[in-house]
Amino acid sequence: MNPEDYPGFGKRKVKPVTRKDLDHKFHTTALRYFSYDHPPSEPPHSYRLVGVPESLDLYTKAYDFGGVVWPMWPFLFAENWKEAIDELAARKLYLFDIWAYCPSGPFDRFEWSEYRVTDEMHRYILDKLGPRFLGYDNGEQDGRFIGGYAKLVCPAPATRRQAHEAFCQYFRQLGNDLHNYLVALNSLTFPHYFAAMGNHRLLGAETAQGLPSVPMWYAFIRGAGRQYGLLWYGNSSVFNRWGWKNMDDPDGEDKRVGGYMCGPTAGTSMSLLRRLWYVLVMYGSIMMSFETGHLGTRKSERIVNGVKLEVPELTEIGREQLKGTKWCEDHPDRGELHTPVALMWDFHCGWAPPRHLYTSDTYLVWGNMPYQKGDHQIDLVLRELYPGYEDASFYHSERGFLTPTPCGDIFDVILSDASFDVVRRYQCVLLLGETRLEGGLLAKLSRFVATGGHLVACANQLSEEAGALFGVRIGATEEAYHAIIPEQPQPINEIPFRIHRLSLDADVAVLAKTRQGLPLATRKGHRGGGSTLLLASEFFLSNPLIDRQKIHSEIDQPLPSPYAILEHAKAVLLPYLRSFGLVAVEGSPIQYLVNVTSQTERLVVTLCNNGADGWEGTLRARGPSIRKAVNWMTDRKLAAGRGVSVEVPPLDVVVVELLLDGPAFEVKG
Amino acid sequence: MMGEARPAVNPVHLTGSLSDWRLSELSSMGYRGLELTPACIPTADVWQPEVAKLGLWPVCVNALPELRPYLTGSLSDAVEWRRLGTIQRLTGVLKWMDARRIPFMVVGPSRLAENYQSKEEARSLLVTSVRDLASADKAQILLESMPFRLFGSSKDILGIIREVDRPNVGAALDVGHALLQGESPAEAAKVLGDRLRYVQVRDVDLRPGFPTLDAHLPLGQGSACVEDVRVAVGNLPWSLAVTAPGDPLGVAQSALRWLERT
Numbered sequence A: 001m002n003p004e005d006y007p008g009f010g011k012r013k014v015k016p017v018t019r020k021d022l023d024h025k026f027h028t029t030a031l032r033y034f035s036y037d038h039p040p041s042e043p044p045h046s047y048r049l050v051g052v053p054e055s056l057d058l059y060t061k062a063y064d065f066g067g068v069v070w071p072m073w074p075f076l077f078a079e080n081w082k083e084a085i086d087e088l089a090a091r092k093l094y095l096f097d098i099w100a101y102c103p104s105g106p107f108d109r110f111e112w113s114e115y116r117v118t119d120e121m122h123r124y125i126l127d128k129l130g131p132r133f134l135g136y137d138n139g140e141q142d143g144r145f146i147g148g149y150a151k152l153v154c155p156a157p158a159t160r161r162q163a164h165e166a167f168c169q170y171f172r173q174l175g176n177d178l179h180n181y182l183v184a185l186n187s188l189t190f191p192h193y194f195a196a197m198g199n200h201r202l203l204g205a206e207t208a209q210g211l212p213s214v215p216m217w218y219a220f221i222r223g224a225g226r227q228y229g230l231l232w233y234g235n236s237s238v239f240n241r242w243g244w245k246n247m248d249d250p251d252g253e254d255k256r257v258g259g260y261m262c263g264p265t266a267g268t269s270m271s272l273l274r275r276l277w278y279v280l281v282m283y284g285s286i287m288m289s290f291e292t293g294h295l296g297t298r299k300s301e302r303i304v305n306g307v308k309l310e311v312p313e314l315t316e317i318g319r320e321q322l323k324g325t326k327w328c329e330d331h332p333d334r335g336e337l338h339t340p341v342a343l344m345w346d347f348h349c350g351w352a353p354p355r356h357l358y359t360s361d362t363y364l365v366w367g368n369m370p371y372q373k374g375d376h377q378i379d380l381v382l383r384e385l386y387p388g389y390e391d392a393s394f395y396h397s398e399r400g401f402l403t404p405t406p407c408g409d410i411f412d413v414i415l416s417d418a419s420f421d422v423v424r425r426y427q428c429v430l431l432l433g434e435t436r437l438e439g440g441l442l443a444k445l446s447r448f449v450a451t452g453g454h455l456v457a458c459a460n461q462l463s464e465e466a467g468a469l470f471g472v473r474i475g476a477t478e479e480a481y482h483a484i485i486p487e488q489p490q491p492i493n494e495i496p497f498r499i500h501r502l503s504l505d506a507d508v509a510v511l512a513k514t515r516q517g518l519p520l521a522t523r524k525g526h527r528g529g530g531s532t533l534l535l536a537s538e539f540f541l542s543n544p545l546i547d548r549q550k551i552h553s554e555i556d557q558p559l560p561s562p563y564a565i566l567e568h569a570k571a572v573l574l575p576y577l578r579s580f581g582l583v584a585v586e587g588s589p590i591q592y593l594v595n596v597t598s599q600t601e602r603l604v605v606t607l608c609n610n611g612a613d614g615w616e617g618t619l620r621a622r623g624p625s626i627r628k629a630v631n632w633m634t635d636r637k638l639a640a641g642r643g644v645s646v647e648v649p650p651l652d653v654v655v656v657e658l659l660l661d662g663p664a665f666e667v668k669g
Numbered sequence B: 001m002m003g004e005a006r007p008a009v010n011p012v013h014l015t016g017s018l019s020d021w022r023l024s025e026l027s028s029m030g031y032r033g034l035e036l037t038p039a040c041i042p043t044a045d046v047w048q049p050e051v052a053k054l055g056l057w058p059v060c061v062n063a064l065p066e067l068r069p070y071l072t073g074s075l076s077d078a079v080e081w082r083r084l085g086t087i088q089r090l091t092g093v094l095k096w097m098d099a100r101r102i103p104f105m106v107v108g109p110s111r112l113a114e115n116y117q118s119k120e121e122a123r124s125l126l127v128t129s130v131r132d133l134a135s136a137d138k139a140q141i142l143l144e145s146m147p148f149r150l151f152g153s154s155k156d157i158l159g160i161i162r163e164v165d166r167p168n169v170g171a172a173l174d175v176g177h178a179l180l181q182g183e184s185p186a187e188a189a190k191v192l193g194d195r196l197r198y199v200q201v202r203d204v205d206l207r208p209g210f211p212t213l214d215a216h217l218p219l220g221q222g223s224a225c226v227e228d229v230r231v232a233v234g235n236l237p238w239s240l241a242v243t244a245p246g247d248p249l250g251v252a253q254s255a256l257r258w259l260e261r262t
Helices: A052-062 A073-077 A081-090 A119-132 A141-148 A160-177 A191-197 A214-228 A270-282 A316-330 A373-385 A439-450 A567-578 B011-015 B023-029 B038-054 B080-099 B119-135 B154-164 B175-180 B185-195 B226-233 B248-260
Strands: A136-139 A182-186 A200-205 A207-209 A236-240 A243-245 A255-257 A260-263 A295-304 A307-314 A341-345 A411-415 A428-431 A454-458 A472-483 A492-504 A508-513 A519-525 A531-535 A583-587 A591-596 A602-609 A615-621 A626-631 A636-638 A644-648 A652-660 B033-036 B057-062 B104-107 B140-143 B169-174 B196-201 B238-240
Touching: A052 A081, A052 A295, A052 A307, A073 A081, A081 A119, A136 A160, A141 A160, A160 A191, A182 A191, A182 A214, A191 A200, A191 A214, A191 A411, A200 A214, A207 A270, A214 A270, A214 A341, A214 A411, A236 A270, A270 A316, A270 A591, A270 A602, A270 A652, A307 A316, A341 A373, A373 A567, A428 A439, A428 A567, A439 A454, A472 A508, A472 A519, A492 A519, A492 A567, A508 A567, A519 A567, A531 A567, A583 A591, A583 A602, A602 A615, A602 A644, A615 A626, A615 A652, A626 A644, A636 A644, A644 A652, B011 B248, B023 B038, B023 B248, B033 B038, B038 B080, B057 B196, B080 B104, B080 B119, B104 B119, B104 B196, B119 B140, B119 B154, B140 B154, B140 B196, B154 B169, B154 B185, B169 B175, B169 B185, B175 B185, B175 B196, B175 B226, B185 B196, B185 B226, B196 B226, B226 B248
Parallel strands: A136 A182, A182 A200, A207 A236, A243 A260, A341 A411, A341 A428, A428 A454, A454 A531, B033 B057, B057 B104, B104 B140, B140 B169, B169 B196, B196 B238
Antiparallel strands: A236 A243, A255 A260, A295 A307, A472 A492, A508 A519, A519 A531, A583 A615, A591 A602, A602 A652, A615 A644, A626 A636, A626 A652
């Protein structure tokens, strides 16, 4: 994915960061603060930066944490702020995501504050750093809006368009304060809306912490990036809901500090940080970091610029980041994540996970509108694709931050405004949510199918004219309570559900039906190799089965859904989705992702074992045999053949390079 | 005179539109007054002739849509330029109202600014802001409790009105806001006593297990009790403060029927 390839790139006022801007390199960052001669918050608030060269030496020379610095904003208001910019420019370092803008936080606290970048500052930074200035931080603000502002909108929005407008109002303020030159550090599932605003240069997220499940979340971030032409980065927090990791004294006890636990076993576990690193790298992040805590307070000697200096020692966090960085340097041709299936829904949907850090309410879109049935469908489909995703940050065990991927990590989320050129990159589009297939969307997806694409939808999403694309006419609704799948002899008992009666064209195959012969799932082949798959049931969900009054979100407890995905829909849909993957993984459920490179007979498979038991299984490419396999964690060969046996230690990750005896995929023109 | 404007309706909320208000139908149903929002002012030349022709009386400007902290503004914003900007904007609205003899402007408290603002600081700024607004104009500033913000109870609101201590500062009561705060509208009206000048009528969903939202639901579709609402309204001017862009006229008609229920 190259931002320059997107239509209108040349005309964009705020250009996305390109790979060329990044010198076609993978980057890392660790430096988060500069030092001052006295605290900026102390009157008269005039202060000077001190020790900038030394800080930069420490993070880029004493330890090679990469060429990107990620500082907090008060340095911009130091008397000698230009010196910092000059120093960055002289060293050809990148300035990334100047952070800690906080709506309504008083400026003179110089902390989480609202500040306005002056024209002079912005111009000077751009003049000196040019493309090496990546942008100001829109940091965790989607969550902040949902948690702190959405419910203040009075009256609460009656339509999703109104809700979207309130969301945009918030981010217009933020954008204007920060010269509309932004980096998104998402905390919820709204990257598309940031990207659509045209003032963001990079997308990313703070993972772990109290934040959403990463496989699900990066399906959004990648999808937004690919839809709007923005690159993305990864970052993992050392915090969780209950405290933060401090590895300063790895043998010390955790301590309670201001209501939070702090210490070597508090916060995000090292194993999760490690797994997140490799998963986010393999997702295609152009830059990586752990949030903080790379250096401790103990000192040791190192040679910097030919001089022996006493510098802080690395912590386990710092060591792990440097190890991950080295691994990336040693394995530069990691390819691009293969995501053949797009999950698509209406632009104004505003979907967010059913529970998250920013509210004790459950099942809201835009933070101020209750889920409709289609929103539950999105949730329940994601629960199938990323089992336990809805538990992320709610379990002390870290359950849900990373999940198994029964169909593979093969999905991106795109919205209905995606151009045809974006849609055609995918092999399959699964239409979800309260999305009406009509008008421009119908025309776009009809063209997609006519050019070989595969489309899945539900009857209740179809306009009258959309029926023809699926070879059906939509009739009245009725209730059903079972399903028959032709290959299976016994009917499947279902929780009662509502279906649309379908009249089928002659060339439509029935994949599931009722005992009375009512079609429940149909498939129509199209010239050009495309197909349309239709589920007759309403969002392929049951009727409500749990009273909302009985649903509560609690720590270390699952969150029930008021609906269930119908069993016949799972039986039809999940193997179908899985078939788009390039690799079959045999073994107990595990998270797996496949990267492709320009060589069609080469795949890179990441296996992330998020369980406390070791994993053993077999990888098979769909089609060709494997002539060579290398475990990139050890750089040792694995026995190749029809399949490759792999072991992944508990709570660990293994990346395997597969060289096949034939092409695994075709490259679209 | 005030009685001639009763009942009123907020057509912006009802229809979700700044132009297509269906005023003649609303007038035919019996609505006599209009509650507007500041967003209506730039298009006044468009709607004023029809309003005059139908004999409708703009009775109130509901400034709450202008009081979304950070998004639009707040009367106790810790960021001073934004608080002053909000006052300036609302002062302009008040002048516009005075020119048209619109008697009421509804305002509300804010939430705490995100960092470092104490409740006392927020209260002090709120009182200062309301005094500023009340200083120069004839319209009455009506303070209303808001859910999810500070000073949510009617008692809190009454305390602030007393502290502001200006003759043209009173209270408005939004039935939904009272319910979201856990007060019955009748109780809230009783607490506010003779400071209460204006009531906004709508419904809100308080079912256990469902999210508490400031949704302006059609009457009868939520948890409001008709007798309770009637007691709260009493003889005061009131407006229908419902959002129903899908069926504005049906909802406006059924609201009148609902309130007539015995």
